[in-house]
Amino acid sequence: MSEAFTNFLGGSPLNRLSWLRTSHSFLNAVVVSPSTRWILFNGGQPLIASHTGTQKRSLALLTTEDVKPLLGAEPFFGQGEQEGQHCASDLPVLEAARIHGLPIVFLGLNETQSSGSALPSSEFKDPHSAVSKLVGTAYFSADVADLDENKVNEAIENTQLAKDGSTLTFVEPRAAMSSLDAYTAAIFAEARSMVDWNQRNKFCPACGSPAYSLWAGWKLGCTSLLPWADNTDKKPCPSGRGLHNFSHPRTDPVVIMLAIDESGEKILLGRNKKFPSQFYSALAGFVEPGESFEDAVKREMWEEAGVKVWNIRYHSGQPWPYPANLMVGYYATADSSAPIRTDLDNELEDARWYTREEILAVLRHSSGTQFSRSDYKKIAEIQDGPDDSSASAKPQEQLVEVNNDEPPFRVPAPSVMAGVLIQHWVEKRQYHM
Known part of the structure; x- marks a missing residue:
């Protein structure tokens, strides 16, 4: 049987590691890896790098150090009631929760070993040791549309790409496709759909309470379900009943x-x-x-x-x-x-x-x-x-x-x-x- 044709924007090179999206210990360890790269959007427009002395443009792939000024206080995942506080338990409503700051999406890992080196969730009792065994590049994405424009511009101007002479600008996404090769196009497709979903869905569809991020951007929960939520005189949110009542990305x-x-x-x-x-x-x-x-x-x-x-x-x-x-x-x-x-x-x-x-x-x-x-x-x-x-x-x-x-x-x-x-x-x- 012949292989199916792979279209532009398809053929993702990433192992999405979906079984590790619930592990804030894994996510907090991998996000600070020097090899980790970020794709930034502003209202769905990707950040594109125009390179000095050439007509070439490419998707701007930033380091965690580049984007840290935009992410807020650590921990980035598994956040508690107060900013900078770790969540107190591994309750399902707090799995890789991000309560404070802009939503972050973990896209996956591009493994450099053909056999694959992704580890099962049971290996992450010591997450930093486990992450050191992963060989490849982890990718994250975020949309900065809700942040102060001056803060965003300042962070972009201080990225290593900008210091090296590249001009970084947010570009209309369809026009930006001309700057993508097959590899980055497939990652871009996942990233843009996911940040768009997080940007569009800010309230619980069942009760109207604000939503918050779970599973590294792949699930949304109702804030009325948080352990510290004050639900005095409120009816229980229907999203708290059953296994399938949280919001998940749609295609x-x-x-x-x-x-x-x-x-x-x-x-x-x-x-x-x-x-x-x-x-x-x-x-x-x-x-x-x-x-x-x-x-x-x-x-x-x-x-x-x-x-x-x-x-x-x-x-x-x-x-x-x-x-x-x-x-x-x-x-x-x-x-x-x-x-x-x-x-x-x-x-x-x-x-x-x-x-x-x-x-x-x-x-x-x-x-x-x-x-x-x-x-x-x-x-x-x-x-x-x-x-x-x-x-x-x-x-x-x-x-x-x-x-x-x-x-x-x-x-x-x-x-x-x-x-x-x-x-x-x-x-x-x-x-x-």
């Missing part, structure tokens, strides 16, 4: 599908009303409750284009951290002679069948998958955002420029799910088909 799946006619030589592309001029893409939509991926493909194709599909085949998935989607790519078969309708949900401005030659002409064009900053902004404004593309995405080597005129239409770059589906169809690649 919203989106099916994104390319309809191919029975000859295999035509594909159906649509144009959303908010898309930039002459931009066409694969159709897409959110999976609804009580619906399988395949059901969603059929429903969305019918609702958006009035097209009935069958022979639905999975291609691959792509994490899409805007804010927490999973793009699930599919091919499906349809009748290209049947009428197309865009008047059912009125989401599309146009939909039409394109031949392989027409798509090839666009992909070979120097501007066929290129967009301006304003174009990216328009695409980003679409709620489901499955067809956004990277500013740096380039056609693959075999696709050469044929002229400098405007292409007849444009399609997504091969760095995004829709672009991958189109590219692989053109190349007749048979991933899961």
